Amino acid sequence: DIQMTQSPSTLSASVGDRVTITCRASQSISSWLAWYQQKPGKAPKLLIYKASSLESGVPSRFSGGVSGTEFTLTISGLQPDDFATYYCQQYNFYSTFGQGTKVEIK
Amino acid sequence: QVQLVQSGAEVKKPGASVKVSCKTSGYTFTTYGITWVRQAPGQGLEWMGWVSTYNGDTKYAQKVQGRVTMTADTSTSTAYMELRSLRSDDTAVYFCARDWAGVYWGQGTLVTVSS
Numbered sequence: 001d002i003q004m005t006q007s008p009s010t011l012s013a014s015v016g017d018r019v020t021i022t023c024r025a026s027q028s029i030s031s032w033l034a035w036y037q038q039k040p041g042k043a044p045k046l047l048i049y050k051a052s053s054l055e056s057g058v059p060s061r062f063s064g065g066v067s068g069t070e071f072t073l074t075i076s077g078l079q080p081d082d083f084a085t086y087y088c089q090q091y092n093f094y095s096t097f098g099q100g101t102k103v104e105i106k
Numbered sequence: 107q108v109q110l111v112q113s114g115a116e117v118k119k120p121g122a123s124v125k126v127s128c129k130t131s132g133y134t135f136t137t138y139g140i141t142w143v144r145q146a147p148g149q150g151l152e153w154m155g156w157v158s159t160y161n162g163d164t165k166y167a168q169k170v171q172g173r174v175t176m177t178a179d180t181s182t183s184t185a186y187m188e189l190r191s192l193r194s195d196d197t198a199v200y201f202c203a204r205d206w207a208g209v210y211w212g213q214g215t216l217v218t219v220s221s
Contacts (some may be wrong), residue, residue, distance in 0.1 A: 095156070
């Protein structure tokens with residue numbers, strides 16, 4: 001199984017901050033990685049697919065990056081609507097989610 | 107518009123089975139597979155498996171392999187996930203999603219396993 005190690009588990013930030021969440025894959029997954037935002041009681045919302053492709057309708061302050069097996073989600077200029085939990089998902093071989101990162105208000 | 111509509115909440119006893127449906131509309135059903143994901147209360151997302159709506163091929167997570175069956179009915183554009191030998195730690199919200207990285211998701215189905 002491919003393991004996805006996501007960090008941090010919790011992140012305290014203020015409106016306007018630039019925040020970065022990291023996911024490390026236990027082996028190569030090429031660029032088959034997605035990022036989701038989830039709010040309580042709702043289904044996840046796809047933000048980024050193929051590591052760095054922005055899903056249609058998602059604000060450009062969200063961006064994805066990759067270096068080897070390390071993947072990042074960056075939010076440039078945190079907005080009030082961005083306080084939520086974020087998950088990475090690999091879909092190179094079967095699929096695995098990271099443990100999640102809760103972005104909370106500082 | 108694309109929609110995935112899941113069946114309603116279920117309460118089951120340990121050892122029983124549950125079958126959750128995911129009815130799709132707004133696109134050609136056989137073009138995209140269906141992924142199933144669950145989320146236990148207060149916990150993260152767990153990938154359970156994927157079914158090809160084209161040929162019925164399946165891929166399951168090791169954790170549920172042997173207890174789960176995912177199927178797709180092309181005549182009704184509906185996918186199904188059956189989980190057997192239910193345990194208390196199967197209590198979760200179960201989601202279906204279109205394709206491996208889901209843009210479109212169902213609303214979720216709460217399955218409660220309790221004696």
